[in-house]
Amino acid sequence: MAEHEAVERESMEFDVLIVGAGPAGLSAAIRLRQLAEEAGKDDFAVCVVEKGSEVGAHILSGAVIEPRALNELIPDWKDKGAPLNTPAGDDSFLLLTESKSYKLPTPPQMHNHGNYIVSLGNVCRWLAEQAEGAGAEIYPGFAAAEVLYNEDGSVKGVATGDMGIQADGSPGPNYEPGVELHAKQTFFAEGCRGSASKEVIGRFGLNKDSDPQTYGIGIKELWEIPAEQHEQGKVVHSVGWPVDSKTYGGAWMYHLEDNLVSIGYVIGLDYKNPYLSPFDEMQRLKTHPAFRKYLEGGRRVSYGARALVEGGFQSMPKVHFPGGVLIGDSAGFLNVPKIKGTHNAMKSGMVAADAVFKALQEKDEPGLEVTSYLDGLKASWIWDELYRVRNIRPAMAKWGLWGGMAYSAIDTYLFRGKAPWTLPNHADHEQIRPKSEFRPIEYPKPDGKLTFDKLSSVFISNTNHEEDQPAHLTLKDQSVPVEINLETYDAPEQRYCPAGVYEIVRDDEGSNPRLQINAQNCVHCKTCDIKDPTQNIHWVVPQGGDGPNYPNM
Numbered sequence: 001m002a003e004h005e006a007v008e009r010e011s012m013e014f015d016v017l018i019v020g021a022g023p024a025g026l027s028a029a030i031r032l033r034q035l036a037e038e039a040g041k042d043d044f045a046v047c048v049v050e051k052g053s054e055v056g057a058h059i060l061s062g063a064v065i066e067p068r069a070l071n072e073l074i075p076d077w078k079d080k081g082a083p084l085n086t087p088a089g090d091d092s093f094l095l096l097t098e099s100k101s102y103k104l105p106t107p108p109q110m111h112n113h114g115n116y117i118v119s120l121g122n123v124c125r126w127l128a129e130q131a132e133g134a135g136a137e138i139y140p141g142f143a144a145a146e147v148l149y150n151e152d153g154s155v156k157g158v159a160t161g162d163m164g165i166q167a168d169g170s171p172g173p174n175y176e177p178g179v180e181l182h183a184k185q186t187f188f189a190e191g192c193r194g195s196a197s198k199e200v201i202g203r204f205g206l207n208k209d210s211d212p213q214t215y216g217i218g219i220k221e222l223w224e225i226p227a228e229q230h231e232q233g234k235v236v237h238s239v240g241w242p243v244d245s246k247t248y249g250g251a252w253m254y255h256l257e258d259n260l261v262s263i264g265y266v267i268g269l270d271y272k273n274p275y276l277s278p279f280d281e282m283q284r285l286k287t288h289p290a291f292r293k294y295l296e297g298g299r300r301v302s303y304g305a306r307a308l309v310e311g312g313f314q315s316m317p318k319v320h321f322p323g324g325v326l327i328g329d330s331a332g333f334l335n336v337p338k339i340k341g342t343h344n345a346m347k348s349g350m351v352a353a354d355a356v357f358k359a360l361q362e363k364d365e366p367g368l369e370v371t372s373y374l375d376g377l378k379a380s381w382i383w384d385e386l387y388r389v390r391n392i393r394p395a396m397a398k399w400g401l402w403g404g405m406a407y408s409a410i411d412t413y414l415f416r417g418k419a420p421w422t423l424p425n426h427a428d429h430e431q432i433r434p435k436s437e438f439r440p441i442e443y444p445k446p447d448g449k450l451t452f453d454k455l456s457s458v459f460i461s462n463t464n465h466e467e468d469q470p471a472h473l474t475l476k477d478q479s480v481p482v483e484i485n486l487e488t489y490d491a492p493e494q495r496y497c498p499a500g501v502y503e504i505v506r507d508d509e510g511s512n513p514r515l516q517i518n519a520q521n522c523v524h525c526k527t528c529d530i531k532d533p534t535q536n537i538h539w540v541v542p543q544g545g546d547g548p549n550y551p552n553m
Contacts, residue, residue: 088116303458
């Protein structure tokens with residue numbers, strides 16, 4: 001082990017390093033290279049690292065995309081073959097009871113005229129082609145395992161994870177040390193609850209003046225359905241059943257091209273009932289007549305899950321620090337009422353690129369704190385958009401579905417989003433209540449046709465982890481899962497994880513419970529890192545390239 005630790009890592013130098021090849025990171029890379037070309041700085045080096053095996057492998061979203069940022073970044077995107085193939089058409093907003101649905105007026109934030117139903121993974125694959133064509137270097141399969149710092153404490157870059165480390169921590173026969181990637185500025189674009197972003201936020205106290213960030217868990221399936229049941233361009237959203245009115249939850253169904261349908265369910269991770277299982281609520285949703293009529297006779301193609309940031313304006317951390325910036329959902333730019341964040345993520349990357357490129361032309365040295373990035377955000381449409389909807393999600397948390405909908409109508413139509421107050425957000429993990437206050441929920445057994453179990457779902461997410469490596473799901477205290485989580489909350493990690501990673505096992509006599517972590521199943525949703533009641537679970541990156549491999553998600 002000592003020999004392994006002493007191995008000297010190679011290093012590479014860049015002007016800007018971007019961690020994460022999602023919409024934010026790729027847009028930043030494209031914009032930086034556009035600026036470099038305009039300025040005649042052909043040697044301005046931009047590098048993007050991505051923990052997925054390929055760009056798009058870990059990208060999961062509904063998704064209806066608003067092309068506003070794309071229009072600004074690449075005005076001729078249609079001519080360049082961007083995979084925005086299905087214009088959004090008919091819009092429906094439904095209130096579900098157990099057996100019926102009622103069509104409600106579609107809130108103005110959810111109108112989708114001019115938007116497109118897409119596979120966000122495929123959009124990112126296309127953006128990566130544009131970034132590479134512009135001169136950026138992209139390295140998929142390399143996870144940012146360690147944040148590096150200069151002597152003055154500013155961010156220096158990241159080190160990619162060592163490859164071939166065995167489960168006991170020793171180097172295996174195929175061991176390769178990670179590489180240090182140094183840059184004058186590092187953009188953290190990991191998406192929701194990124195592990196490196198989490199470290200940087202904590203180290204620099206970036207969230208000390210903001211509300212706690214809040215999250216949801218989104219569970220998605222892609223289906224191929226009979227042609228006669230397919231309505232290309234159709235957009236459906238729902239609230240209500242299967243969760244109760246105190247729990248924040250909503251569904252979507254988007255009809256893409258080629259008889260494909262994206263269906264999914266989002267549940268706010270501020271839910272209180274420890275017996276609630278977001279995965280099983282998603283399976284129940286599909287049995288509702290409003291969705292069953294489209295799916296019946298179809299074939300499930302893919303499955304995945306991902307946490308999403310819901311805190312909005314008041315939970316936004318400070319976005320700049322010495323040596324780097326936070327962009328996209330590493331900072332939390334999702335517009336929850338609009339159910340869209342891609343356009344804001346892309347725009348944040350573009351704004352950061354403008355600020356950082358200008359700063360480096362004025363003072364070409366590492367470790368700068370580019371405060372003008374925040375100024376740029378405040379001057380952009382992101383700021384006004386998030387400010388106007390800042391109270392809607394907290395209102396749902398405070399007053400439930402009915403009170404939240406009433407408040408949202410008043411806030412939207414009477415105050416136009418400019419109410420003279422701001423409702424607070426509260427940490428999700430603090431909201432869960434003891435098991436003694438609830439009864440277990442009896443979920444129906446899956447039928448294998450419309451509803452499924454977790455393991456068969458993980459199988460079609462193409463998730464793979466090298467088994468002989470240290471577990472990337474770590475516990476700060478080994479006693480907590482049994483002595484606190486099981487004793488007080490009946491081990492909610494067994495249910496909030498959508499991939500069957502956490503399991504309470506006992507001996508043959510049914511005694512001596514312990515937590516078994518099936519890390520190979522992990523789809524990298526980050527829910528455990530967010531919802532664990534004592535924040536005892538700490539998610540770190542596994543070996544680069546491991547995890548899900550989402551096709552067309």
